[in-house]
Amino acid sequence: MPDVSVQRLxxxxxxxxxxxxxxxxxxxxxxxxxxxxxxxxxxxIAHLNLTHPHRFQVLGQMEINYLQGxxxxxxxxxxxNIFCDDLAAIIVADDGVMPPSLGEAAEIHGVSIIGSPVxxxxxxxxxxxxxxxxxxxxxxxxxxxxxxxxxxxxxTGDSAVGKSELALExxxxxxxxxxDDVVELYRIGPETLQGRCPPLLRDFLEVRGLGLxxxxxxxxxxxxxxxxxxxxxxxxxxxxxxxMATMERLPAKTRTQNxxxxxxxxxxxxxxxxxxxxxxVEAATRNFILAQRGVDSTEQFxxxxxxxxxxxxxxxxxxxxx
Numbered sequence: 001m002p003d004v005s006v007q008r009l010x011x012x013x014x015x016x017x018x019x020x021x022x023x024x025x026x027x028x029x030x031x032x033x034x035x036x037x038x039x040x041x042x043x044x045i046a047h048l049n050l051t052h053p054h055r056f057q058v059l060g061q062m063e064i065n066y067l068q069g070x071x072x073x074x075x076x077x078x079x080x081n082i083f084c085d086d087l088a089a090i091i092v093a094d095d096g097v098m099p100p101s102l103g104e105a106a107e108i109h110g111v112s113i114i115g116s117p118v119x120x121x122x123x124x125x126x127x128x129x130x131x132x133x134x135x136x137x138x139x140x141x142x143x144x145x146x147x148x149x150x151x152x153x154x155x156t157g158d159s160a161v162g163k164s165e166l167a168l169e170x171x172x173x174x175x176x177x178x179x180d181d182v183v184e185l186y187r188i189g190p191e192t193l194q195g196r197c198p199p200l201l202r203d204f205l206e207v208r209g210l211g212l213x214x215x216x217x218x219x220x221x222x223x224x225x226x227x228x229x230x231x232x233x234x235x236x237x238x239x240x241x242x243x244m245a246t247m248e249r250l251p252a253k254t255r256t257q258n259x260x261x262x263x264x265x266x267x268x269x270x271x272x273x274x275x276x277x278x279x280x281v282e283a284a285t286r287n288f289i290l291a292q293r294g295v296d297s298t299e300q301f302x303x304x305x306x307x308x309x310x311x312x313x314x315x316x317x318x319x320x321x322x
Contacts, residue, residue: 012130044135053086092114141156184197
């Protein structure tokens with residue numbers, strides 16, 4: 001994902017926010033870099049702040065009135081704080097009138113000023129959501145990203161282990177495809193990872209023996225999704241000797257995989273002849289949903305076993321032998 005330049009922000013939000021250039025259009029190539037959502041030096045977007053810089057400073061009517069009330073050294077200090085190195089652009093909201101002194105300073109520093117009739121609080125909310133999507137930290141992973149029971153599930157595994165065939169089976173069972181082979185993951189919030197498909201690969205699934213198939217054309221609009229938050233990883237693993245007995249039957253704790261600083265729950269499914277992986281993935285997803293609601297099947301069984309053993313110990317020897 002490229003950095004968000006002022007020109008790009010203007011083009012992609014012009015109609016929604018009725019944007020227009022007010023001054024220093026030559027500064028339109030200034031940009032907020034990808035990953036700047038977590039940059040401690042500067043925030044992303046907010047009302048005018050003279051002590052903590054932001055990439056995009058928004059001036060509502062109150063901020064404009066404040067600047068118009070300054071003069072001389074006080075105004076110079078304010079401009080020195082506003083026009084920092086991290087500033088990408090200034091947006092005048094509320095259909096406000098740009099102070100001439102601000103326009104002159106913007107021309108000198110090469111920082112564009114954009115105008116909008118939209119209320120400043122509304123404009124900030126819209127652009128914050130836009131910027132959080134476009135500037136999120138990102139990573140590319142190999143796998144198939146599916147929406148199963150409305151849960152974003154990333155299916156991983158070695159090449160030719162059967163990920164795409166499994167995805168095709170899940171699609172025929174009514175689930176949705178987000179991306180095949182290459183999955184772009186973005187950290188769009190403190191606890192949120194979002195998966196998307198590269199534009200070139202959108203709608204397509206590669207199946208060995210069939211080649212590329214267009215999922216949207218074959219199965220319809222509901223069979224593909226543009227994006228989904230990642231909640232679960234299912235890893236397909238070939239057993240070295242094909243012996244299922246070597247697998248742990250009751251894992252002591254839930255596995256996780258760290259992606260962009262977040263731990264994502266992970267199930268490991270052994271691949272063997274005759275196993276119905278589609279059913280197993282659905283079951284793993286249902287089990288995950290139950291776990292999110294506080295229901296732990298393994299813990300329930302252990303508790304039931306402990307209760308049973310405690311009752312056995314309380315019975316007289318004769319009753320226990322019966």
